[in-house]
Amino acid sequence: MALVEIRDVHKSFQREEQRIEVFTGLTLDIDAGSFTALMGPSGSGKSTLLNLVAGLDRPTRGVVRVGGAEVSTMSASQLAAWRARNIGFVFQSFNLLPVLTAYQNVELPLLLTNLSGKDRVERVKIALDVVGLSDRADHYPRQLSGGQEQRTAIARAIVADPTLILLDEPTGQLDAKSSQEVLSLLQRLNNEFNKTIIIVTHDAHAAERAKSTLHLEKGDLIEKRAVAAAR
Amino acid sequence: MKYLRLVVANLGRHKLRTVLTILSVALALFLFASLRSVVTTLAATAQFGGARRLVTLNATGLVFPLPLAYGNRIKALPGVTGLSWANWFGGRYGDGNTFFANFAVDPESYLAIYPEIVLPADQKQAFFQDRTGALIGERLISRYGWKLGQNVTLQGTIFPGDWTFTIRGVYTPTDPAIGDDVLIFHHEYFDERIGRAGIAGWYIVEIDDASHAAAIAKSIDDVFRNSSSPTKTGTEREFQASFATMWGNVSFLMSTIGLAVVFAILLVTANAMMMSARERTGEIAVLKTIGFSDRLLFGLVMVEAGALALTGAVLGLGAAKLLYPAINFNGAGFLPGFKVTTSTLVVGLLVALGLMLASGLVPALRAARLPVVQALRKVE
Numbered sequence: 001m002a003l004v005e006i007r008d009v010h011k012s013f014q015r016e017e018q019r020i021e022v023f024t025g026l027t028l029d030i031d032a033g034s035f036t037a038l039m040g041p042s043g044s045g046k047s048t049l050l051n052l053v054a055g056l057d058r059p060t061r062g063v064v065r066v067g068g069a070e071v072s073t074m075s076a077s078q079l080a081a082w083r084a085r086n087i088g089f090v091f092q093s094f095n096l097l098p099v100l101t102a103y104q105n106v107e108l109p110l111l112l113t114n115l116s117g118k119d120r121v122e123r124v125k126i127a128l129d130v131v132g133l134s135d136r137a138d139h140y141p142r143q144l145s146g147g148q149e150q151r152t153a154i155a156r157a158i159v160a161d162p163t164l165i166l167l168d169e170p171t172g173q174l175d176a177k178s179s180q181e182v183l184s185l186l187q188r189l190n191n192e193f194n195k196t197i198i199i200v201t202h203d204a205h206a207a208e209r210a211k212s213t214l215h216l217e218k219g220d221l222i223e224k225r226a227v228a229a230a231r
Numbered sequence: 232m233k234y235l236r237l238v239v240a241n242l243g244r245h246k247l248r249t250v251l252t253i254l255s256v257a258l259a260l261f262l263f264a265s266l267r268s269v270v271t272t273l274a275a276t277a278q279f280g281g282a283r284r285l286v287t288l289n290a291t292g293l294v295f296p297l298p299l300a301y302g303n304r305i306k307a308l309p310g311v312t313g314l315s316w317a318n319w320f321g322g323r324y325g326d327g328n329t330f331f332a333n334f335a336v337d338p339e340s341y342l343a344i345y346p347e348i349v350l351p352a353d354q355k356q357a358f359f360q361d362r363t364g365a366l367i368g369e370r371l372i373s374r375y376g377w378k379l380g381q382n383v384t385l386q387g388t389i390f391p392g393d394w395t396f397t398i399r400g401v402y403t404p405t406d407p408a409i410g411d412d413v414l415i416f417h418h419e420y421f422d423e424r425i426g427r428a429g430i431a432g433w434y435i436v437e438i439d440d441a442s443h444a445a446a447i448a449k450s451i452d453d454v455f456r457n458s459s460s461p462t463k464t465g466t467e468r469e470f471q472a473s474f475a476t477m478w479g480n481v482s483f484l485m486s487t488i489g490l491a492v493v494f495a496i497l498l499v500t501a502n503a504m505m506m507s508a509r510e511r512t513g514e515i516a517v518l519k520t521i522g523f524s525d526r527l528l529f530g531l532v533m534v535e536a537g538a539l540a541l542t543g544a545v546l547g548l549g550a551a552k553l554l555y556p557a558i559n560f561n562g563a564g565f566l567p568g569f570k571v572t573t574s575t576l577v578v579g580l581l582v583a584l585g586l587m588l589a590s591g592l593v594p595a596l597r598a599a600r601l602p603v604v605q606a607l608r609k610v611e
Contacts, residue, residue, distance in 0.1 A: 099243065
C-alpha cells in the first residue's frame with residue numbers, strides 16, 4: 001500500500017531571468033514499510049522531491065499525498081503540525097543545535113507534543129538507546145564524533161515515532177565506518193520497527209542497503225529497481 | 232515552560248554578548264529612572280506650598296534682601312494672620328564637598344507657620360531657648376552621625392567666618408518638599424553676627440483665606456512700591472515654582488537625554504537580537520523542519536528579547552530604586568525628597584516592554600517568515 005503518492009507533480013524555480021523546470025509531471029508511489037534510496041546526479045531533483053514529501057516546499061502543480069493527507073494543499077501552520085507528527089528529517093550536516101545536549105536535541109520534536117515531562121524523558125531515553133548513544137546523552141554536539149552526531153540526528157528524527165523518515169545524504173559527511181553504522185541503524189529501523197525510510201544519496205553502497213532504489217534524471221523517474229542484496 | 236530551556240540555551244550561546252546587552256538595558260533604564268526622578272521631584276517641589284502662605288521677596292531678585300523693618304508693616308495689613316522671615320545662609324560643612332541647605336529663621340514664628348516641620352516639644356523648646364541652637368532634618372543625622380547637643384561648625388560663604396551651632400532638635404517633615412536635610416538656626420544670632428544689618432531674605436506671610444491671596448499680595452507690594460526696596464509677593468507655590476522654572480530647561484534637557492539614551496540602547500539591543508537571529512538562520516530552518524510553527528518561533532524570539540529587556544529593566548530600575556535611598560541622595564540639597572516613584576518604575580517597565588517589542592519584532596518576524604528550503608540550502 002502506497003504511503004507516499006506523487007501525482008503529476010510539476011515543480012519549477014525562478015532563478016533571476018531563468019525558469020528552471022525540475023519536475024514536469026512526476027508520478028510515483030512509495031509503499032509503507034519500504035526503504036527507498038533516491039539516486040541521481042546533482043540537479044536531478046532528489047532533494048526537491050524530499051522537500052515536497054516533507055511539506056517543506058510546494059509543487060507548482062500536482063498532488064503530494066502522504067498517509068492519505070494531501071500535503072500540497074495544507075496551510076503553513078497545518079504543515080508544521082503535520083510534520084511534527086509524521087515526518088522525521090535527517091540532514092547531511094546533522095544540524096544539531098550546538099547549545100543543546102544530545103538529550104535536549106533529541107527531545108525537541110517532543111516539545112511539540114502534549115507528552116508529560118516524564119513521558120518525554122522515557123521516549124528520549126529509548127531513542128538514544130536505539131541509536132546506541134545512551135551514554136552520550138549529556139554531551140554537546142561539539143563533544144561528539146560525526147557518526148555520533150548523525151546518530152543523534154536520527155534519534156531526533158525517530159523520537160516522535162513518525163510515519164516517515166526522510167534522510168538527505170545522511171552519510172555524505174561521514175567516514176566509511178560511521179557510514180556503515182548509520183546505514184545499519186537505518187536498516188534496523190526499517191526491519192525491526194517497520195519505519196518507512198526515504199534516503200537521498202549519491203553513494204551506491206548506501207543505496208545497496210535500501211530495499212529499492214529510484215533513479216531520477218532531470219526530474220524524470222528513469223528507473224525503479226528492487227535491491228535484493230544486503231539483507 | 233517546556234520551551235524555557237531552549238530560550239535559556241539560546242541566551243547562553245554568547246554569554247558575554249547577552250551580559251553586555253542586559254547591562255546596557257540596565258544602564259539605560261537606570262539613567263531613565265534617575266533623570267525622570269529629577270523631573271518628577273522638581274515637579275513635586277513646584278507643587279509644594281500652603282494655600283494660605285504668601286512669600287514676599289525683593290522685587291529686584293531673590294539675592295537682594297529686604298529690610299527687617301518691613302515685617303511690622305506687613306503684619307499690620309488686613310487679612311495677614313501670621314508672619315515669619317528667613318535668610319539664606321549658604322554655609323559649608325567639613326571639606327565642603329557635600330552640601331545641604333541652611334538658613335536663618337525666626338524660630339517661633341517659622342515653626343508656627345510651617346506645621347509640616349514636626350519635632351518633639353522638648354526639642355522645640357530647647358531650640359527656642361538657645362540662641363546658637365540649630366534644628367536639623369533627620370537625614371543629616373544619618374548622613375553625618377550627629378547627635379543632639381553636639382556642636383556643628385559651618386564655614387560661611389556669603390557671610391564669612393566659622394559659625395558654630397548646637398543641635399537642639401531633629402525634625403521630620405510631613406511633606407517631603409520641605410526637605411529632610413536642612414539646617415535652620417536663629418535669625419537673631421545671624422543678625423547679631425553680621426553687625427545688625429537688619430535684613431531678611433524673604434518673608435512668609437500667613438493669610439486668613441486663600442481666596443484673598445491675590446488681593447493681599449497686591450496690598451503688600453503696594454505698600455513698598457515707592458520704597459528703596461520694592462517687593463514682589465506671590466503664593467508660596469509660585470515661589471517654589473519659580474525655583475522649578477529655573478530648572479525648566481534642565482527638565483526638558485533631562486527628558487530629552489533620557490529618551491535619547493533609551494533610543495540608543497534600543498538600537499544596541501535590536502542589533503544584538505538581529506545578530507543573534509541571523510546567526511541562527513540555519514537552526515531556525517531546522518526547527519521548522521522538525522515542526523516548529525512560524526507562530527511558535529516568533530514567540531520564542533520575542534521571549535528572548537523580552538528576557539533581555541526585562542532582566543535589564545529589573546536590574547536598572549531596581550538599582551535606581553535601592554541606590555538613591557541608600558546613599559541619601561538629594562541632589563546636593565537641590566532635590567529635597569528625591570525618590571524614584573512607582574509611576575517612574577511603571578513607565579520604566581513600559582519602556583522595557585517597548586524595547587522588547589522594538590528589538591524583538593524584526594528578528595522574530597524574520598524567523599517566522601524564513602523560507603525553510605532556501606535557508607536549508609544555505610546550511611547544507
